[in-house]
Amino acid sequence: MAVCYQSSFSTFPSTDLSKPNISLSTNFRCNLSFPSSKTLITEPEPLFTLVKSFAPATVANLGPGFDFLGCAVDGIGDFVTLRVDKDVHPGEISISDIHGVGNSAKKLSKNPLWNCAGIAAIAVMKMLNIRSVGLSLSLEKGLPLGSGLGSSAASAAAAAVAVNEIFGGQLSVSDLVLAGLESESKVSGYHADNVAPAIMGGFVLIRSYDPLELIQLPFPEEKELFFVLVNPEFEAPTKKMRAALPTEITMSHHVWNCSQAAALVASVLQGDLRGLGTALSSDKIVEPRRAPLIPGMEGVKKAAxxxxxxxxxxxxxxxxxxxxxxxxxKGRDIGVRMVEAFMEDGNLKASAMVKRLDRVGARLVSSIPRGQMSSESLFDSNTHKAIRQMTWCAYSLSLDVAMAS
Amino acid sequence: MAVCYQSSFSTFPSTDLSKPNISLSTNFRCNLSFPSSKTLITEPEPLFTLVKSFAPATVANLGPGFDFLGCAVDGIGDFVTLRVDKDVHPGEISISDIHGVGNSAKKLSKNPLWNCAGIAAIAVMKMLNIRSVGLSLSLEKGLPLGSGLGSSAASAAAAAVAVNEIFGGQLSVSDLVLAGLESESKVSGYHADNVAPAIMGGFVLIRSYDPLELIQLPFPEEKELFFVLVNPEFEAPTKKMRAALPTEITMSHHVWNCSQAAALVASVLQGDLRGLGTALSSDKIVEPRRAPLIPGMEGVKKAAxxxxxxxxxxxxxxxxxxxxxxxxxKGRDIGVRMVEAFMEDGNLKASAMVKRLDRVGARLVSSIPRGQMSSESLFDSNTHKAIRQMTWCAYSLSLDVAMAS
Structure with missing residues (x-):
């Protein structure tokens, strides 16, 4: 039996009731506190009986951007199917099933309080003040756990977006990131460098946490950017990886990494792939401590x-x-060489994939409007959302095919 | 009597014989070594008998951009007048006179080997392999010494550009920055965060020194950006200012400053002045150590x-x-408040000025073509340079007026 969690306090306000458009040049700011002066949100009704959402994998740190830069990777990620469920107590959520790659289904809890997707879903339900509707959630893991590809963030992002969209998408991007952060803080630490790009797409700079300020860094539309992701059959020793971080940094290393992070941001915005790559490779603080803990990593980098x-x-x-x-x-060739290097230098089997930059972030991929509401009436009553929904559905067709292949 | 210095070794090659256009989105790379495989430069003839150049003041560090970010400030800087002088031994340079604000004329040496302008001029003469022409240089300081406005860099930049242009402008921007760096390293340390923007204009990120890589960060043309510069009557204790720098930095401060520097770069490129200002104010590493050494600085910041x-x-x-x-x-009002705060909180007299971002960098402001060469023949023989020269001359008219006012 699925474990439920009651989401609604008596009157839980939204952190930010305005919903700014997702603009590529917008800075998102959101205060983490909940000032009492804000208008309390009216509980919204669900617009759909079912939604399916997708959130992409993410690459955090990006070398010198340790703990404040990340980007989303297209065509690989987690799916959440969320439905209005009369068998679930109003205001509660239940996780009905978890399936997907590897042993994630076995390892992940179905208790929403202990599941990344569940925690983020509950946080969004709180923000929306949901008290009258029960939900059930199905999680489809496309990402292996502990791979360094933002697996927990993808689940959280997909769940946050699903809950928000089933109730009409009232929350801002910042709110969704805050909900994702609530999840991340319980499973992997209070950092948004996976969950922010998983929700927003593209490259995202986490400027501050209190208040939360996110800067989207648009990579020029006309330029191509591919990531070669090579995942070895190796469980990174999380404690060791964290313990390997230095507590003190020399001034010269600080200036170096700082200038490389700044150069990375400039390269992204200017579409300078060579500059981006150079910056990516340039970390003198974290990578030199962590790479030796992953057998073959130094050789893999050299081979790439x-x-x-x-x-x-x-x-x-x-x-x-x-x-x-x-x-x-060329990405495929690079991947082959990197896989070979993992075997030669680290005696590890590995698999490679080549993926584009994801410029969209977490989104609906399909939905079923509520019974009494036809497609036409939905379109008439809420043109903007309907168009957005149609776009997402169209997108999902190709995406689903790609994911199934 | 002016002190001369013989510039030319027997065959001193240029570091880079190609002269790329100064493009706002270009990354400048230049290897500091002088590989023997490079073609040696043929000694160029002077195109002018006299040139006058200007290089702007610069603001280095910009808060979290310590040691790798700087920008140029319009309408205040140093002038160099350079002439072909038959009384100076061929291949040598002489400093004929130094005048300008404050006591700079008294404090600065006329020995080119000990003068910022002289050192940079010699470096450019070396790069151009000048052996047959003697030069004399007059330096007009528009910037006070030791003010934190890149006084030495402005002199070096103006001199480097003057020497390059009098011989037809064959060197690249990177070469000129390298010449300026040679000067800076002898007077204030091997850092290019003043001299690079003094030469290139706008915001410049120093990505690396070996090889020298500079990234120009164009601030959107359509946006205005003003600097309020408030200079107190106070000599910053240079040794103390340097000694105040921490040698070790905590990981959390590193991540913070790194993300702010990255945000600063994003704000510049996206023309987000509010974001730029927030980043400018955000340094947790250098400013907190140095501000207490400047009486009133903390209050001045608050007042601004x-x-x-x-x-x-x-x-x-x-x-x-x-x-x-x-x-x-508004800049003028802010300046008044900052001047008041310097008096109230630091008991220091101060003066304020409001200046635009300089987007041009060091340039010729006037020139006299060689006697036998008319304007027409110069135009015919070298259209590009003539046009550039005319543009600079036109620019100089307004600039000279502005500087004189």
Missing amino acids: IEAGAFGCTISGAGPTAVAVTDDEE | IEAGAFGCTISGAGPTAVAVTDDEE
């Missing part, structure tokens, strides 16, 4: 660069290695 | 923000305080 990648580093806390290139075919 | 500045910090190593705004008139 020799094979023509613009740059290479550890994705998140590893063990996945990430390299960047501007050509999908 | 209260008066509506987007942000405020120490310019370079101080003692000048710099604030940013988008409105000249």
Whole structure:
């Protein structure tokens, strides 16, 4: 039997009742506190009986951007199917099933309080003040756990977006990131460098947490950017990876990494892939401590660069290695070389994939409007949302095919 | 009598014989070594008998951009007048006179080997392999010494550009920055965060020194950016300012400053003045150590923000305080408040000025073509350079007026 959790306090206000458009040049600011002066949200009715959402994998840190930079990767991630469920007590959520790659289904709890998707879903239900509707959630893991690809963040992001959209999408991007952060803080630490890009897409800079300020860094539309993601069969020793971080940093290393992070941001905004790659490879603080803990990583990085990648580093806390290139075919060759290097230098089996930059972030991929509401009436009553929904549905067709292949 | 210095070794090659256009989105790379495989430069003839150049003041560090970010400030800087002088031994340079604000003329050496302008001029003469022409240089200081406004860098930049242009402008921007760096390293340390923006204009990120890699960060043309520069009558204790720097930095401060520097770069490129100001004010590593050494600085910063500045910090190593705004008139009000705060909190007299971002960098402001060469023949033989020269001359008219006022 699924474990439920009652989401609604008597009157839980939203952190930010306005919903800014998702603009690529917008800075998102959201105060973490809940000032009493804010208008309390009226509980919204569900617009759909079922929604299915997708949230992409993410690469955090990006070398010198440790703990404040991340980006989303297209075509690989987690799905959440969320339905209005009369068998679930109003104001509560239940996780009905978890399935997907590897042993994630076995390892993940169905208790929403102990599940990334569940925690984020509850946080959004609180923000929306949901008291009258019960929900059940099905989680489909496309990402392996502990791979360094933002697995927990993808689940949280997909769940947050699903809950928000089933009730008409009233919350802002900042709110959704805050809900995701609530989840991340319980499973992997209070950092948004996975969950923010998982929700927003593209490259995101976490400028501050209190208040939460996120800067979206648009990579030029006309330019191609591919990530070569090589995941070895190796469980990164999380405690060791964290313990490996230095507590003190020399001034010269600080200035170096700082300038490389700044250069990385400039390269992203200017569409300079060579510059981006150089910055990605340049970390002198975290990567040199963590790479030796992943067998073969140093050789893998060398192999990627020799094979023509613009740059290479550890994705998140590893063990996945990430390299960047501007050509999908070349990306495959780079991937082959990196897989070989993992075997030669680290005696580890590994698999490679080449994925585009995800520029969209978490989104609906399909939905069923409530019984009494036809497609026409939905369109008439809420043109903007209907168009958005149609776009997402169209997008989902190709995405679902890609994910199934 | 002026002290001369023989510039030319037997065959001193240029570091880079190609001269790329100064493009706002270009990354400049230049190897500091002089590989023997490079073609040696043929000694160029002077195109002018006299040139006058200007290089702007600069604000280095910009808060979290310590040691790798700087920008140029319009309408205040140093002038160099350079002439072909038959009384100076071929291949040598002489400093004929130094005049300008404060006691700079008394404090600065006329020995080119000990003068910022002289050292940079010699470096450029070396790069151009000048052996047959003697030069004399007159330096007009528009910037006070030790103010934190890049006084030495402005002299070096003006001299480097003057020597390059009198011989037809064959060197690249990177070469000129390298020449300026040679000067800076002898007077204030091997850092390019003043001299690079003094030469290139706008915001410049120093990505690395070996090889030298500079990233120009164009601030959107359509946006206004004003600097309020408030210079107190106070000599910053250079040794103390340097000694105040921490040698070790905590991980959390590193991540904070790194993300702020990255946000600053994003704000510049996206033309987000509010974001730029916030980042400027955000340094947790250098400013907190240095500000207490400048009487009143903390109060001045507070006063600037209260008066509506987007942000405020120490310019370079101080003692000048710099604030940013988008409105000249508001800038004047902010300046008044900052001057008052220097008196109230630090018992220091101070003067304020409001200046635009300089987007051009060091340039010729006037020139006299060689006697036998008419304007027409110069135009015919070298259209591009003639047009550039005319543009600069036109520019100089307004600039000279502005500087004289």
